[in-house]
Amino acid sequence: MELLLSNYSPANFFGKSSKTYMEKALKQCVTLKIASGYISSDALIDLKRVIELNNKPRLELLIGMHYFDGFTKNQYIAACSLNDFLIDNDLGFVYLANTVKFHGKMYSFIMDDSSTSALIGSSNLGSLYDNVNKQYEVDILLEGEESTYVNKTLNTIITSLGTPLKDVTIKTFIEFNKLLENHENVRKIDPVELSEILSKRTAINFDIPIKAAPKSNLNPYFGKGRKDLRGYVAPRPWYEVEIIVSNTITSRAGYPCDQTFEVYTDDGWHFTCETNGDYSKNLRSKDDLKILGKWLKGRMEEAGALKMGSPVTDDVIAAYGRNTIKLCATTVAGVWFIDFSSRI
Secondary structure (H helix, E strand, O other), rough: EEEOOOOOOOOOOOOOOHHHHHHHHHHHEEEEEEOOOOOOOHHHHHHHHHHHOOOOOEEEEEEOOHHHHOOOOHHHHHOOOOHHHHHOOOOOEEEEEEOOOOOOOOEEEOOOOOOOEEEOOOOOOOOOOOOOOOOOOEEEEOOOOOHHHHHHHHHHHHHHHHHHHOOOOOOOOOOOOOOOOOOOOOOOHHHHHHHHHHOEEEEEEEEEEEEOOOOOOOOOOHHOEOOOOOEEEEEOOOOOOOEEEHHHHHHOOOOOOOEEEEEOOOOOOOEEEEEEOOHOOOEOOOOHHHHHHHHHHHHHHHOOOOOOOOOHHHHHHHHOOOEEHHHHHHHHEEEEEEEEEOOO
């Protein structure tokens, strides 16, 4: 038995973490079993991409709470997308606990040399891929006979509590979960603060095109991913976004070249962005590229124009009804207003 800690300062023990172990195990395992109470839509889509980019282990996943507590439409679409991918490639199934709630977090790995290991603790799927969110997690790593017992127990839990997702009908959904709510380094502003920002807009503004590049801009998820020294390929997260801005725009007077600045959005969010790269061509959210991505792609999803796991295309952009974001300076130095309201 070994204790795995997130090792974030100031509680840094310089040991193995659940995330680093998960990456190693995913590269070596031939079978992965997971039972988790709650899931997020992007964690499921990213898990699908992990399997695609690495050695395609067989996966059996039990979703433990959402049948009783409800799915958002995005969560259900992501679960179905993963399940369809597994079935189509003979790689496993997604199960839904529909007889009793399951609230645990259990992971079991069967390696290519037939050895087993298991994780039990606090880490959810998202925390095992997320390099940005500094939430401290604690898990127990089990190997040998203990992990074999966990594997057998997990198999019983999945088959006893779960029903294949394709055999369960979900017709009602809870209200769309605002992706930026409670997100680190993002703040929801009230109508009064938004009105104040709107009143401070100036005539300096830039209409920045949204591009449907196959593997960049809004679609880095479909790129190659990042390969480490062990050969593990980490997918680019579904919501990772970086807008490539033309030199014809960045060369205009007033554009925030090579700057870090605050943005207030038309729908009431506040976060920090930055521009960098040659000619300041890269427009991105600071520290976490998923913030800008959740704001942009999340709105397309909510409008029904974009389906999780599918690329942003010209048709998607047309369905949303807007092909630019407007970046507008305010009278406050280092503060900008950004608009991506749909024109449908």
